[in-house]
Structures are given as C-alpha cells and as structure tokens.
Amino acid sequence: MQIRTREFVPRATFALHDPNLQRALAKAADGFIGKRAKAIAEVPEFEALREAASARKDEILSELDLWLERFEARVRAVGGQVHWARDAEEARAIVLALCRRAGARTVAKGKSMVSEEIGLNEALAADGLEVIETDLGEYIVQLAKEPPSHIIAPAVHKTKEQVAELFAEHHGGPPKTTVPELVTEARLQLRRKFFRTDVGITGANFLIAETGASVIVTNEGNGDLTQSLARVHIVTAGIEKVVPTLEDATLFLRLLARSATGQDSETYTTYSMGPRRADDPDGPQEYHVVLVDNGRSRMLGGPWRPMLRCIRCGACMNHCPVYGAIGGHAYGWVYPGPMGSVLTPLFVGLDTAYDLPNACTLNGRCGEVCPVKIPLPDLIREVRHAQQRDGLHPPAEQRAKALWRRAAERPALYHGLERLAVRLLATLGRKGRIRRMAGLHAWTDARDLPAPSGRTFLELWHAKGRDE
Amino acid sequence: MNEPDPLDPTLAARRRDTVLGAIRRNLGRDAAPPAPEFPLPPVHPRITVPDEDLVERWRRRWEARGGTSALVPTKASAVEHLIAWCREHDLPPPTHAARPLLELPWPADWPLDPGPAGIDTQSAVSLAFAGIAEVGNLAFLSGPESPVTHLFVPDNHFILLDAAAIVRHFEDVWQRLRQHLGTSDADWRERLPRTINFVAGPSRTGDVEQTIQLGAHGPRRVHVVIFSE
Numbered sequence: 198m199q200i201r202t203r204e205f206v207p208r209a210t211f212a213l214h215d216p217n218l219q220r221a222l223a224k225a226a227d228g229f230i231g232k233r234a235k236a237i238a239e240v241p242e243f244e245a246l247r248e249a250a251s252a253r254k255d256e257i258l259s260e261l262d263l264w265l266e267r268f269e270a271r272v273r274a275v276g277g278q279v280h281w282a283r284d285a286e287e288a289r290a291i292v293l294a295l296c297r298r299a300g301a302r303t304v305a306k307g308k309s310m311v312s313e314e315i316g317l318n319e320a321l322a323a324d325g326l327e328v329i330e331t332d333l334g335e336y337i338v339q340l341a342k343e344p345p346s347h348i349i350a351p352a353v354h355k356t357k358e359q360v361a362e363l364f365a366e367h368h369g370g371p372p373k374t375t376v377p378e379l380v381t382e383a384r385l386q387l388r389r390k391f392f393r394t395d396v397g398i399t400g401a402n403f404l405i406a407e408t409g410a411s412v413i414v415t416n417e418g419n420g421d422l423t424q425s426l427a428r429v430h431i432v433t434a435g436i437e438k439v440v441p442t443l444e445d446a447t448l449f450l451r452l453l454a455r456s457a458t459g460q461d462s463e464t465y466t467t468y469s470m471g472p473r474r475a476d477d478p479d480g481p482q483e484y485h486v487v488l489v490d491n492g493r494s495r496m497l498g499g500p501w502r503p504m505l506r507c508i509r510c511g512a513c514m515n516h517c518p519v520y521g522a523i524g525g526h527a528y529g530w531v532y533p534g535p536m537g538s539v540l541t542p543l544f545v546g547l548d549t550a551y552d553l554p555n556a557c558t559l560n561g562r563c564g565e566v567c568p569v570k571i572p573l574p575d576l577i578r579e580v581r582h583a584q585q586r587d588g589l590h591p592p593a594e595q596r597a598k599a600l601w602r603r604a605a606e607r608p609a610l611y612h613g614l615e616r617l618a619v620r621l622l623a624t625l626g627r628k629g630r631i632r633r634m635a636g637l638h639a640w641t642d643a644r645d646l647p648a649p650s651g652r653t654f655l656e657l658w659h660a661k662g663r664d665e
Numbered sequence: 666m667n668e669p670d671p672l673d674p675t676l677a678a679r680r681r682d683t684v685l686g687a688i689r690r691n692l693g694r695d696a697a698p699p700a701p702e703f704p705l706p707p708v709h710p711r712i713t714v715p716d717e718d719l720v721e722r723w724r725r726r727w728e729a730r731g732g733t734s735a736l737v738p739t740k741a742s743a744v745e746h747l748i749a750w751c752r753e754h755d756l757p758p759p760t761h762a763a764r765p766l767l768e769l770p771w772p773a774d775w776p777l778d779p780g781p782a783g784i785d786t787q788s789a790v791s792l793a794f795a796g797i798a799e800v801g802n803l804a805f806l807s808g809p810e811s812p813v814t815h816l817f818v819p820d821n822h823f824i825l826l827d828a829a830a831i832v833r834h835f836e837d838v839w840q841r842l843r844q845h846l847g848t849s850d851a852d853w854r855e856r857l858p859r860t861i862n863f864v865a866g867p868s869r870t871g872d873v874e875q876t877i878q879l880g881a882h883g884p885r886r887v888h889v890v891i892f893s894e
C-alpha cells in the first residue's frame with residue numbers, strides 16, 4: 198500500500214469538510230462504543246481477562262523464537278509449509294512464487310491487515326492475477342479503488358448511498374436502496390468467484406504452536422469459503438501472532454470479539470491445520486504460512502515491545518476522538534488511529550509519519566479500552582521523544598520551544614507575560630468561550646476555546662492565601 | 666541473469682535464520698533455550714457460567730444470534746422434525762448430509778449426498794462435535810465424514826446436536842478434542858482434522874453502515890435440532 202502519511206494535514210483537513218464522511222463516522226462511533234460497552238458489562242471477568250492476556254502475551258513475546266520454531270514443526274507435521282519473510286518485498290515474492298507454481302489465475306482473499314501492509318494486492322495484480330477481496334467491506338473499498346479506512350470495518354467511511362452507486366456502476370442495474378438488497382447482490386456476485394478460485398489467501402488472528410493452526414474469525418464466512426474452495430491456502434501473518442496452546446487462543450478470543458464488534462463471539466472461528474487429509478472430500482491441497490517480520494523483531498528490543506501484544510481489535514480507534522473526526526484515510530497508511538500512530542512511524546519511519554503521533558491529544562481513552570493493556574498514550578509520547586531526539590520537529594516548532602524555554606527560565610518575565618496573556622484572552626471571551634480567534638481558525642472552526650478568567654493561577658492562589 | 670527463486674530451499678533457510686537471529690538478538694540471547702516438553706495447558710480466567718441448565722443457556726445464546734433450535738427426544742426423531750420444519754417454513758429439503766447421518770430414517774424422496782457442497786447446494790445437514798454454553802457456539806471437525814463446505818455453502822443449514830455434547834466452556838471442547846483424537850499409542854495431534862470450525866448462528870455482516878444483515882456469504886438460516894438418546 199502506498200505510503201501517504203506525509204499528507205496527513207491536508208487529508209485531515211479535507212476529511213473534516215467531507216459531509217458524507219462525517220455522517221458515516223458519527224454513526225460508526227456511536228455503534229462501536231455502545232456495543233462494546235454492553236458486551237463488557239455482561240462480563241465481570243473482563244478486567245481479569247485483560248490482565249491475564251497482557252501478561253501472557255508478554256511471556257510469549259519473551260520466548261517468541263521458541264514458539265515460532267514449534268509452530269513451524271507442527272505445520273510440517275500436518276503437511277503444510279512455513280515460509281519466513283524478512284520484509285514486505287520478500288513476503289510478496291514468496292506469495293507470488295506460490296501462486297505461479299500453482300498455475301493460479303484467480304486469487305480470493307479473506308481480510309488480512311498484513312497483506313495490506315506488504316502491498317500484496319498490487320503485486321499480484323501486476324503479475325496478471327485476478328484478485329478478489331471477499332470481505333464485504335474490503336470488496337467495497339476494492340471496487341472504489343481505495344484502501345481500507347478501519348482495521349475491522351474497512352468501508353466504515355462509506356454511506357449506504359455511496360455503496361449502492363458503486364455496486365450499480367460495477368454490477369449494472371439500478372442502484373439498490375436497502376442494506377439487505379446490497380448484501381444479497383454482493384453475495385451473488387462473489388459466490389461465483391469463490392467457486393473458480395485457484396488460491397485462497399487469508400490472514401491469521403492467531404497461530405497456535407501446539408497444533409500448527411492458523412485461526413481466523415469472521416462474521417460473513419468469506420474467509421472459510423476462501424480457504425475451503427481454493428486449491429491452495431496461503432496464510433499471511435506477522436510473527437507476533439503465535440500463541441502456545443488452544444487455551445491461549447481462547448483467552449485472546451474472549452477479548453477480541455467483545456472489543457472489536459461488541460459480540461460475545463464472532464460468527465465463525467476457524468482453526469486451519471494443513472491441507473486436506475487423504476480421505477477428505479473438500480479443502481485445499483496445499484497449506485502455506487508466510488511469517489512476516491517486516492520490522493517486528495526490531496520492535497522486540499527497546500520500548501516498543503508492548504505494541505506487539507496488539508490483537509488488531511480496533512477498539513482504540515473506535516474510542517479515539519481524533520480518528521472519530523478525520524477517519525482512517527487521513528492517517529495515510531494501513532494502520533490508523535492510536536495503534537497506527539505508534540506502529541506506522543515504526544514501520545515506515547519516524548520522519549515519514551511525523552504528524553501521526555503529534556495529532557494525538559493524549560486523552561488516554563485508547564489505553565483504557567485496549568484489551569491487552571497496551572499503554573498507547575505512553576508509547577505515542579515515546580514516539581514523539583524519539584522524533585525529538587532525531588531532530589525531526591519542524592524548525593518553527595523548535596524555535597517556538599526555544600523561545601518558551603528562555604522565558605520559562607526567567608520566572609519574573611514568564612509570569613509577566615502570562616498575566617498579560619490571560620487578560621488579553623479574557624477580553625476575547627463571550628460567556629466564558631472564545632468562538633473565533635485570529636491565527637487559530639483551524640482550531641476554533643471546530644470548537645470553542647474556554648476563555649480564562651483574566652487572572653493567572655498564581656494570582657488566584659496568592660489571593661486565596663491572603664483570604665484565609 | 667535469472668531472478669533467484671524465492672522458494673529455493675537454501676534461500677528459505679537463510680531467511681529463516683535471519684528472522685530467528687534478529688528475534689534472539691532483540692530478546693538479548695544467543696540461541697533458543699532448550700525446548701522442554703509441551704507445557705500443560707495453561708489455566709486462564711474464564712467467563713462464569715452459572716450452574717444452570719446448559720442446554721437452556723446454549724439455546725438462549727444461540728437464538729440471540731439469529732439461530733433457531735428445537736428439542737427432540739431421539740436422534741431418529743430429528744428426521745420427522747426436519748420434515749415438518751421444512752414444510753412449515755417453506756424450505757427446500759436438504760440434499761447433502763454428513764455420512765454418519767445417512768443411517769437415519771430419511772424419507773425416500775430426500776436422497777442425501779455425503780459429498781462436498783456445490784455452487785447450487787441449497788441445504789445440508791451436519792452433526793456437531795460440541796455445543797458451547799458460554800456463548801452459544803457449535804464446534805465441528807472436518808473430515809471424510811463431514812465435508813467443511815456443508816457449513817458454509819448452503820443457504821439453509823440444519824445441524825444435529827447431542828444434548829450431552831453441550832459443554833460449559835471452550836476449554837471443555839479442547840479437553841474433549843484431546844480425548845477424542847488421542848489413542849493409547851498416538852498423540853492426539855497425529856489425528857488432527859484439517860479444520861475445527863466454531864459457528865454461532867447465521868452468517869452476518871455489518872459492513873454497510875454498521876447495519877447487521879444476516880446471510881452475507883454463509884448460510885442465511887441455521888436450525889439446530891438437539892436430541893438426547
């Protein structure tokens with residue numbers, strides 16, 4: 198996927214003024230937050246599950262090499278193959294070679310964030326393969342020639358009317374008006390494609406060392422048709438996805454569905470272990486797992502390790518006010534929202550993704566909802582520190598900070614300036630709010646600035662001391 | 666010059682060593698620690714399932730997800746129930762079934778095929794390996810007797826479930842699986858099916874404006890017949 202993180206500011210500005218997007222986002226945020234809250238209220242053990250999951254994941258990560266080796270051995274034992282890819286380019290080359298070897302012409306895909314990360318679709322299409330996204334949301338954005346804007350709801354930025362127009366354009370016929378009609382239309386279109394697929398590519402929510410299984414969860418059943426009807430099943434997964442046992446997968450699955458869609462489980466949870474057995478009447482003849490590093494091993498060392506606990510549930514972005522205002526596309530790459538503000542700079546570069554962590558308001562909601570207790574606000578701050586250490590902050594900001602520092606080192610001057618500022622700002626306020634302010638339009642267009650009372654904290658404090 | 670083949674075993678081994686090496690370096694150690702035998706399944710927190718009737722709880726959860734269910738006295742009586750159900754709901758009779766179900770007293774005009782489902786398959790009958798009361802899921806094992814396509818291709822899916830196979834938690838399924846597959850002289854993992862499938866009601870999607878719609882790619886209607894022998 199093309200990296201457009203440098204366009205964050207113009208894209209965010211554009212998003213704020215796109216009425217369709219704003220409508221879609223408002224609807225989505227309400228739905229996601231409410232459903233999750235309801236699902237969690239039913240489970241008094243939720244906090245205990247979070248604790249256990251976060252501790253377990255740390256344990257696994259500290260022995261990651263061991264679990265990956267065991268996973269590989271079990272995949273071989275069930276008749277499959279594991280391929281290791283150091284980076285995106287290698288991962289693409291491996292998948293492409295597997296498709297060529299199978300003489301494939303059509304590739305069906307279940308939803309996979311790693312395949313977005315490694316830019317798989319473009320590479321397959323460039324090789325002349327027909328690539329069909331089968332998750333309804335992914336199918337919609339594929340038709341629209343857009344990247345997904347949310348990790349679990351790829352087409353969350355589209356309204357029903359936009360989907361109807363898109364379908365009419367690609368499938369013919371008049372635009373449909375209801376959701377059931379749209380879903381049925383996609384079902385019929387994709388049904389025929391599933392049955393002529395050569396290779397089925399899925400992601401993996403988990404890999405299980407004990408059995409060599411890759412686990413996918415879906416609500417539509419598309420990932421299952423993808424892998425059951427193809428001749429070759431290829432799984433693309435990050436190396437951090439491995440867990441030791443079936444019981445471990447269960448622990449994380451209890452958190453995943455509730456955090457992602459507010460359901461107590463998704464409709465389909467599938468453990469796939471190898472190709473079809475000798476007497477099986479259906480299923481793929483080959484099973485491959487492509488383990489993708491692409492910078493993950495580096496994250497194991499240093500402060501970023503907790504980020505590898507992420508189970509890609511999307512709760513952090515659903516609760517993020519910045520994501521809620523600008524949507525996923527503004528972030529300019531595969532991973533949006535809070536998790537993306539940490540991951541994207543680490544994957545594509547602290548400078549290339551400079552704006553992402555700096556757009557954060559550090560309100561802390563993401564960290565509070567993360568099912569594996571990733572300290573997202575701390576990590577976002579850590580990314581900013583790293584950017585500062587590398588001297589990446591823009592010159593204007595550096596000059597402003599230097600100026601501020603010089604003032605702050607002279608208390609008398611600082612307090613004098615402060616007294617001046619609060620008095621000035623107080624005159625701009627109407628009923629305690631500042632609705633417009635020169636030089637800060639971008640900010641005040643969207644919300645009011647609370648007006649100060651006209652006296653500084655220190656003045657008030659001293660006054661209070663005198664009174665008592 | 667030809668491009669190197671990414672599937673070449675020497676190259677593949679080098680890539681593997683690099684990735685594992687990078688992991689170890691970043692974890693701050695030289696080689697993998699000696700591998701002990703597979704640890705016992707860890708014990709993690711579970712979701713409390715009150716000590717109520719598990720069948721009752723399973724049905725409540727299942728139906729909350731848009732599935733339907735019925736209780737019948739015996740496995741054989743499931744046939745009569747399904748005949749009536751299909752008539753009542755105007756559904757096409759099943760054309761495919763899991764092999765172990767072929768021995769049931771099906772009507773003569775319901776010829777059932779134990780082979781995989783095809784693009785025109787409208788309706789199939791399967792046998793569940795377990796039901797999970799915790800959340801109203803069903804578990805299936807794929808195999809020569811139970812094609813996995815039966816679960817996902819038909820519009821209508823009928824499932825027979827033994828009341829005694831309804832367990833409390835997912836962990837109970839794993840324990841059953843280990844017992845079911847293991848033999849006195851072989852590890853259970855030698856006999857793993859290609860897939861273990863958990864199903865919770867009809868296929869659904871929320872991808873258009875978060876509006877839940879049933880029947881995305883998999884079955885639109887899933888009806889479970891619970892029997893006790």
Ligand code: SF4
Nearest residue numbers: 507508510511513567
């Ligand atoms: S960071 Fe946490 S909340 Fe965000 S997607 Fe990952 S697991 Fe979910």
